[in-house]
Amino acid sequence: MNSKAEASITIDVPITREDPDTLGNIVKTGLLGNPRTLPSKLFYDERGSTLFEQICELPEYYQTRTEHQLLVTWADEIVELSGAEELVELGSGAATKTRVLLDAMTRADQLRHFVPFDVDETIVRRVSEELVQEYPGLQIHGVAGDFLVHLEHIPEGGKRLVVILGGTIGNLPTIAAEDFLTSVNTEMASGDFFLLGVQLITDPRRLEAAYNDQKGITAKFNKNILRVLRNQLGAQCDPDKFDHVARFNQEAHRIEMWLRSTQDQTIDIPDLDLSVPLNKDEEIRTELSAKYDHPLAENLLICAGFEMVKWYTDPDQLISLALAKKP
Numbered sequence: 001m002n003s004k005a006e007a008s009i010t011i012d013v014p015i016t017r018e019d020p021d022t023l024g025n026i027v028k029t030g031l032l033g034n035p036r037t038l039p040s041k042l043f044y045d046e047r048g049s050t051l052f053e054q055i056c057e058l059p060e061y062y063q064t065r066t067e068h069q070l071l072v073t074w075a076d077e078i079v080e081l082s083g084a085e086e087l088v089e090l091g092s093g094a095a096t097k098t099r100v101l102l103d104a105m106t107r108a109d110q111l112r113h114f115v116p117f118d119v120d121e122t123i124v125r126r127v128s129e130e131l132v133q134e135y136p137g138l139q140i141h142g143v144a145g146d147f148l149v150h151l152e153h154i155p156e157g158g159k160r161l162v163v164i165l166g167g168t169i170g171n172l173p174t175i176a177a178e179d180f181l182t183s184v185n186t187e188m189a190s191g192d193f194f195l196l197g198v199q200l201i202t203d204p205r206r207l208e209a210a211y212n213d214q215k216g217i218t219a220k221f222n223k224n225i226l227r228v229l230r231n232q233l234g235a236q237c238d239p240d241k242f243d244h245v246a247r248f249n250q251e252a253h254r255i256e257m258w259l260r261s262t263q264d265q266t267i268d269i270p271d272l273d274l275s276v277p278l279n280k281d282e283e284i285r286t287e288l289s290a291k292y293d294h295p296l297a298e299n300l301l302i303c304a305g306f307e308m309v310k311w312y313t314d315p316d317q318l319i320s321l322a323l324a325k326k327p
């Protein structure tokens, strides 16, 4: 990296200042609950982020290419409407689609700052280094943190466009999603714009196929949560003793991913003084991915304090981008 690029990157890592008991408590409560659950942010260490990037390339995973195409079609208009000079992305991951927005901001001569915010520090650092090379003069202030806890670390900026893409909002149950978007709204200034990617309710067969790919990458991603549990909390568990399960819950209009125990076994986490006996076929829920329709998503945005500006939807009605504004 050249010195000009180095001078353009700042990374905050509030996650290291998180109460060390917090994650342990969440894991303990989840594993002892009914149903048993694990928090999906635990998927994303370096390996998990790489597996998610591979998922985005899968033929079954229509979501990424559809959202990408929507951005290609509408990015110039979104950037013009927003007038933003700063892009803040929550759950930025590899920021692949983000480049479409950054390109549009460059064309409009509006690109000054980018704030990638993700729980995986390695990907925040990687993306920041890539982007200062790709966009000369871009100032990057990354945040490696939990967007449910550390939103106040978003730096003060100019006129902002805040984005959440990749169906990330669907990973939160409705009430938590509303609380989260309310907190996002609180961090924004009046007149700032917000772009939310939502995955639409569609044919359950298409949805289930997207999470049960032929190559088994989603299964590896799902089991990665147990590796992270081992690495971060010293859990004694074997990912190979679980099967990947993904099914559509029609009533709650969401895909649920589970890990199903292939045998009677125990997950031990000595540091948490926790021992979780599992029967053969017992399941742990690892992810929710809620699908929305426009009224549901609009309700979420309005309850969080936003005003709807415009919907962008692909011709097959699979993905929408909701452009909203803080009044």
Ligand SMILES: C[S@@+](CC[C@H](N)C(=O)[O-])C[C@H]1O[C@@H](n2cnc3c(N)ncnc32)[C@H](O)[C@@H]1O
Pocket (backbone or CB within 6 Å): 040, 041, 044, 049, 052, 056, 090, 091, 092, 093, 094, 095, 097, 117, 118, 119, 120, 145, 146, 147, 148, 165, 166, 167, 168
């Ligand atoms: C579904 S992926 C989407 C990635 C990317 N935005 C895209 O559209 O492809 C979710 C992203 O959110 C991040 N993430 C999940 N939970 C998080 C949390 N609580 N705080 C911050 N980032 C989180 C993950 O690390 C991951 O990069």
